[in-house]
Each structure stands twice: as C-alpha cells, then as structure tokens.
Amino acid sequence: MGWRVGLLVAWAGYAQVRGFLWEGGQPLSGQRVWWAGTTMGTLTDSAGGFSLGWPPQWPAWLRTDASPDSLTLSGPPEAPVVWDLRSPVTRLPTQVIAEEGPAVKLSPREPQAIQTWSRQALTAAPCCNLSEAFEGTALVDASYSDGGLGLRQLRLLGFEPAHSPLSYENKPLSMGLYRPWAAAFLPALWVQSLAVAKGVGSVQSGYDGAAGQIQVQYLSPEEETHTIEAFARSTGELLLASRWQGRLSRAWAYTALTNAGGTPWQTSFLQDHNGDGFLDVPLYQHAHALGKLYRRDSTGGLTEVEVEGLWDYRWGGQVTFRRPAQIATLQAWGTYQEAAWVQASARRGWVFSEGRGLSWLAQARLWDSQLQAGFNRYGARQPLLWSQLLYRQPLGDTRWLLQLGVEGRGAYYAESLQTWHGYDTTWRRPEGILGGLAELTLTPTPLLSVVVGSRIDWHSYWGWQAVPRLHVRWQYAAAGALRLSGGRAWRVPDPLAETFPFLFSSRLWKMHFPGWPAVEESWSYGFFWQQSFSVGGGMLRLSADGVQAHLRRALLWDIERPGQIQVFSADRPVLHQTLYGEVQYELPDRLRISFSYKHQEVWWPLSPGRVFRPLLPRDRAVFWASWLTLSRRWQADAIVSWTGPQRLPATWESPQVSYTPAYAILTLQLTHRIDQWEIQLAGENLNNFRQSLPVRGAEAPFAPTFDAALVWGPIMGRMGSLTLRYTW
Structure with missing residues (x-):
C-alpha cells in the first residue's frame, strides 16, 4: 500500500494541466497564465498553448494578464482546456484598448508599441482628471504651465x-x-x-x-x-x-x-x-x-x-x-x-x-x-x-x-x-x-x-x-x-x-x-x-x-x-x-x-x-x-x-x-x-x-x-x- 501512495504522490507532482488561451478564436501568445493565489505561472507559446502543474487544491481558478476574468476548474480536466476570452475590446488596426487587465500592460502582439493602462493604474495616485493620471510613469509629463490658472x-x-x-x-x-x-x-x-x-x-x-x-x-x-x-x-x-x-x-x-x-x-x-x-x-x-x-x-x-x-x-x-x-x-x-x-x-x-x-x-x-x-x-x-x-x-x-x-x-x-x-x-x-x-x-x-x-x-x-x-x-x-x-x-x-x-x-x-x-x-x-x-x-x-x-x-x-x-x-x-x-x-x-x-x-x-x-x-x-x-x-x-x-x-x-x-x-x-x-x-x-x-x-x-x-x-x-x- 505504501508504494501505491508514493507512486500517487510522485504522479501528482508531474501532473500537468494543458490548455490554449484564445481571444475570439485567435491564439494569444506571450501572455502570463497562473493559478490564482499561487506563484505557479507560465507564458503561452506562439499557438497560445500553456502547461501548468496541478494547483494545491481543487476547485482552482486560472488567471491571465489578458483579462480581468478567471476560469474556474472544478477538478483535473480530461482534455486540454480551451479558454477563449471574449471581453469587450475596442479595436483599431494598430491599437487595442482592453476592458481591464494588469495595471500597465505592453502587448507583444500589436504592430505598434501600445501601453495600456487599466482603471487600477489610473486610480493609483490622487486623480480627478486625466492630466493627473500619469504620476506613475516618466513616459508622459503633465507639469503646470503657468502660475495663474494652473493649466x-x-x-x-x-x-x-x-x-x-x-x-x-x-x-x-x-x-x-x-x-x-x-x-x-x-x-x-x-x-x-x-x-x-x-x-x-x-x-x-x-x-x-x-x-x-x-x-x-x-x-x-x-x-x-x-x-x-x-x-x-x-x-x-x-x-x-x-x-x-x-x-x-x-x-x-x-x-x-x-x-x-x-x-x-x-x-x-x-x-x-x-x-x-x-x-x-x-x-x-x-x-x-x-x-x-x-x-x-x-x-x-x-x-x-x-x-x-x-x-x-x-x-x-x-x-x-x-x-x-x-x-x-x-x-x-x-x-x-x-x-x-x-x-x-x-x-x-x-x-x-x-x-x-x-x-x-x-x-x-x-x-x-x-x-x-x-x-x-x-x-x-x-x-x-x-x-x-x-x-x-x-x-x-x-x-x-x-x-x-x-x-x-x-x-x-x-x-x-x-x-x-x-x-x-x-x-x-x-x-x-x-x-x-x-x-x-x-x-x-x-x-x-x-x-x-x-x-x-x-x-x-x-x-x-x-x-x-x-x-x-x-x-x-x-x-x-x-x-x-x-x-x-x-x-x-x-x-x-x-x-x-x-x-x-x-x-x-x-x-x-x-x-x-x-x-x-x-x-x-x-x-x-x-x-x-x-x-x-x-x-x-x-x-x-x-x-x-x-x-x-x-x-x-x-x-x-x-x-x-x-x-x-x-x-x-x-x-x-x-x-x-x-x-x-x-x-x-x-x-x-x-x-x-x-x-x-x-x-x-x-x-x-x-x-x-x-x-x-x-x-x-x-x-x-x-x-x-x-x-x-x-x-x-x-x-x-x-x-x-x-x-x-x-x-x-x-x-x-x-x-x-x-x-x-x-x-x-x-x-x-x-x-x-x-x-x-x-x-x-x-x-x-x-x-x-x-x-x-x-x-x-x-x-x-x-x-x-x-x-x-x-x-x-x-x-x-x-x-x-x-x-x-
């Protein structure tokens, strides 16, 4: 009986959850995927694929930088997980504005270098208008231009x-x-x-x-x-x-x-x-x-x-x-x-x-x-x-x-x-x-x-x-x-x-x-x-x-x-x-x-x-x-x-x-x-x-x-x- 328990523990240590991260049917590459509440994470490959070790317990929640939502898994999946994100997105040919995600995100998939800021980032400093929202970066300056009306x-x-x-x-x-x-x-x-x-x-x-x-x-x-x-x-x-x-x-x-x-x-x-x-x-x-x-x-x-x-x-x-x-x-x-x-x-x-x-x-x-x-x-x-x-x-x-x-x-x-x-x-x-x-x-x-x-x-x-x-x-x-x-x-x-x-x-x-x-x-x-x-x-x-x-x-x-x-x-x-x-x-x-x-x-x-x-x-x-x-x-x-x-x-x-x-x-x-x-x-x-x-x-x-x-x-x-x- 002892050898069976040891074999089961060893097998659990190598058990993997495999899956694919998509957005509207298209693969998302270079995105971080992890188990919520843990440090167990990985990056998706060029086909959107990922592989993670089993979480400490079930049910478990998958999270990703590409979306504020999570995917709930009640137990070990029998087949590769397909996670298709369909969160509201406003698209331009060279721009993407996601509904929400990490505080500040730079996607490797877009033709133009676009840094997206979520609401969490915008409210990280005292801010009542957009000119006060960039305190946390040197990318954008917003200094006062006069001592009268404070523009x-x-x-x-x-x-x-x-x-x-x-x-x-x-x-x-x-x-x-x-x-x-x-x-x-x-x-x-x-x-x-x-x-x-x-x-x-x-x-x-x-x-x-x-x-x-x-x-x-x-x-x-x-x-x-x-x-x-x-x-x-x-x-x-x-x-x-x-x-x-x-x-x-x-x-x-x-x-x-x-x-x-x-x-x-x-x-x-x-x-x-x-x-x-x-x-x-x-x-x-x-x-x-x-x-x-x-x-x-x-x-x-x-x-x-x-x-x-x-x-x-x-x-x-x-x-x-x-x-x-x-x-x-x-x-x-x-x-x-x-x-x-x-x-x-x-x-x-x-x-x-x-x-x-x-x-x-x-x-x-x-x-x-x-x-x-x-x-x-x-x-x-x-x-x-x-x-x-x-x-x-x-x-x-x-x-x-x-x-x-x-x-x-x-x-x-x-x-x-x-x-x-x-x-x-x-x-x-x-x-x-x-x-x-x-x-x-x-x-x-x-x-x-x-x-x-x-x-x-x-x-x-x-x-x-x-x-x-x-x-x-x-x-x-x-x-x-x-x-x-x-x-x-x-x-x-x-x-x-x-x-x-x-x-x-x-x-x-x-x-x-x-x-x-x-x-x-x-x-x-x-x-x-x-x-x-x-x-x-x-x-x-x-x-x-x-x-x-x-x-x-x-x-x-x-x-x-x-x-x-x-x-x-x-x-x-x-x-x-x-x-x-x-x-x-x-x-x-x-x-x-x-x-x-x-x-x-x-x-x-x-x-x-x-x-x-x-x-x-x-x-x-x-x-x-x-x-x-x-x-x-x-x-x-x-x-x-x-x-x-x-x-x-x-x-x-x-x-x-x-x-x-x-x-x-x-x-x-x-x-x-x-x-x-x-x-x-x-x-x-x-x-x-x-x-x-x-x-x-x-x-x-x-x-x-x-x-x-x-x-x-x-x-x-x-x-x-x-x-x-x-x-x-």
Missing part, C-alpha cells in the same frame, strides 16, 4: 502637447482651440482604460501625432452599474462625480456621466503656502455631463448617439482678488476664465460576412472661452465639424487586411488678443480639410506583421498634404518583440491657443505671422523593444524605446530676452530625440514595482542661437511600487518622481541663463475596498518641495517685471486628499 497639458515622450493628440473611442478630443484643456477637463471617473501609442501612429488616427497618440476608453454602457465618487483635497477642492449605466430596453443601453465641483473657500491658509500673496492653485467652479445611448444588433453592428457639455469658471492671482473690477482699479492683480463646450457625436457600425465591416463616425462641437490676465485679454470661439467613414476588407485570408477611409473636417477660428501694452490682433479664418486614407496590414506569420499606410488630405489654404507611414513588428520570442516605425505628420499650429499661458506676465508680445501659420511637418522614426521573463514566481518586463523627429517650420516661442515673447515659425529644422526605458516586476495579485527613465534632447533655434528648449528637463525618472493583498481589499501605492535640471532663460532678477535644481516628489496612497465601497487616502508632495519664486515681481504685479509664467516645479507644498467611491 496642465500632456507631453508624450517629451514632445510638445500638440504632437500627441488625445482621442476617445476613436473620436478626436484635443482638436482645434479646445486642445489645451482637453486633458484637464476629462474626469478620471469616466475612464475605463487608456492606451498610449508610442511613435508615429496609424493613418486612421489622423495626419498629425509625431510623438504618438493617447486613446481613452470610456466606461462601457453594456455594464449595468452605478457609481458615485466624492473627492476632497486639502487645498479646499471638492468634486462629486457619478456614472449611471443600464438598459432602457432589451436593445438599447444608456450611460449618464456627471462631474461637478469647485473650490468654495479662498484663504491664504489653504492656497498660499509660500506666503507670496498669490494663490498657489487656481480656484474654480465646474460642471460637466455626458449622455450616451447605445445599441448592438444581432450581427455585431452598433448604433451610438452621444451628447456632452461643460461649463467652467476659474480664477487665480492675488489672494485678495475676488472680482474683475479690482483689476481695473489696480486693487488686486487677478486672472479669470469662463469657458463653455458642447458636443454631439454619432457612431454607426455594420458587420458583414467574411470579416468585412463599415463604420461611420461624426462629431459636432462648439468651444467658447474668455480669459483675462491682468490687462491681457484672450478670447476664442470655434464651431467644428468632423466625420470619418472606414471600410475593412480581408484580402484572401486574414493575413492580408485592407482598410480604406474618407475623413473630413470643417472649422471656423475666431480669436482675439489684447495686451496691456496695446498689442491687438484678431484672427478670423475658416478651415476645411478633406482626405482619403488606405492602410494594408500583412501578417504572414503570428510572429511578423507589417502595416503600410498612406493618406492624402486637401487643406483649404495650404493645399495637398501626403502622409506615408510604416510599422513593422517582429516577435522574436513568445514574450519578446521588436518594432520599428516611421512616417510623416503635419499640422497647422494655433499660435494663440498654444502660447496663452505667457499672458500671465507683463511680457511684450510679438507674433510673426503675416497670415496663416505655416504648415508644421515632421518626419518621425522610432524603435520599440520589449521582453518578459519569469523570475522568482513573478514576471519581469523590460522595454526600451527610442524616437527621433525632424520638424520643419515648428511653432516656437522665444522668451530669451527679459520682458519679451516672440512667437514664430522656425526657419531652421528642430530636432527631437528621446530615449525611454522601463523595468517592471510583478507578483500576480500581490506586488508590482516599476522604474521608468526618460532622456530627451530638444534644441530650438532662438535669438541667442541653437539652445535647449526652455523649461524642459533633459532627464526624468519615476519609481512606482504597488502592493495588493490577496483579498484585494487593501492596496498601497508609493510613487517617487524625479525631475532633472531645466534651462531657465534670463529674467529681470537674473540677466544670465540659469538652471533650476533637480527635485523629487513623494506621493503615497492607501486604498481600502469593502463590499461596494472604495476609500482612498493620499498624501501628495509629502517631502514638501516647492519652486522658489513661482511669481516673479509679486510685490508689484502691474509693473513690467511681473512674470507668473516661468513655472518649472510644484508651487503648492504638501497636500492631502480623500476619495470615497460607492458602486452598486
């Missing part, structure tokens, strides 16, 4: 914000004059996941985007859940957001999203930590709502209608500033902006036999804003229409895929600028763009894919513009891939909208544009490498990226002379070079550690000659550690971000070029989940680092030496926040 814009791989367009569900968001505020006005609660596409993107995403694209996926209307979220920060900021999802009938689903709040208290104690008499953060009142109706038919086609609107009023300046009349009487220096935005969009999709499909997207919006900073005034109003029609057709079998499209855009620009020294300019221009695109995807084997795309657009002022692009992916191992990308991008800059943060100063303005701004074109190239290893029961993921772009007629601003700003199109090429690396180690369901580092070289031709781009760090690094209990009830996140020195142009106080000190910021957050509640307590900038002299000439704000636009670090010191989230 934060996203810089992908160190490029300018305009070089990495923001879109949601395949529709443009940061388009036109609304671009500077697109990320700051997008509530974090509305976002299910996002994808950061590194390097020049697909021609379907547009003719711009030299650095890449950030694609946001809103919460799915097919989930019948409701959430209310309350957010409070020690600066006096209060926000209340909600999401309501359900069904009106068996065919139609709906989503209603709201976000409202502001800063009801204005005191030196809450908002003036450095004691210079100026508010360290802007105060505001804000309301934002979105409604969506959604229907999916039996063939897989869909119909979607969406309406969205927001109103925002914010102000800053001296602590004593309360109303605009105080500016005219020189009682207090202040700045304020009132903005409104309405948008309606529609989507219709048809699915035919043999993999063919047709989709139509349309969008109409109106943006209106009025801003005053001291005696400087800027007004902007823009109606805009956009539409795209795409057709998808496999050629022969699924190894060849052709996509054809037509896209059109019409807008009217109405801008005005009046400065304190009498500079007055008004821009009135209609714009029409119509173009066609074609993209061919070749996948001869699961290990190699090539995407060749081209589009040609006609601009109502600048005429024809061609955009060729190429993406190549070589998956040299089950968990390793190398990608190459290259192509052209172009755009017509918006000089006033892209430089208005310098209105928060007494600088003398000069715009060097006799008519339309010149077309800014770029040729961008990049390599993107990733590799994963199983180490110590966890997964070690390595990635390295390099991007280089040559820009012609780039929109630049020159603030090298104290008290002046000149905005112009460069007559010499501008070179952007960025190296980015990231190391991640993850123990499933327990611990995730990441370290990311970015080095960038951006040289501008300005009045002193060729100089490094002002107010941009050459080096940046971020360390992020996240710990999660097996019950998933407790989660702790620690983020340390380090920013290197930045070039500071000459000022009235310092007539020589100087460099800011390097600094680090510590952020801690503790999350507790119990039943339907989620509670988050966070501390930001716990080491209390603050920029010295964020407002220059604060003692005489109406004098020519005043400048609140040279912001290179945090203005507000140590902060605390509390988030309460209830879902049912």
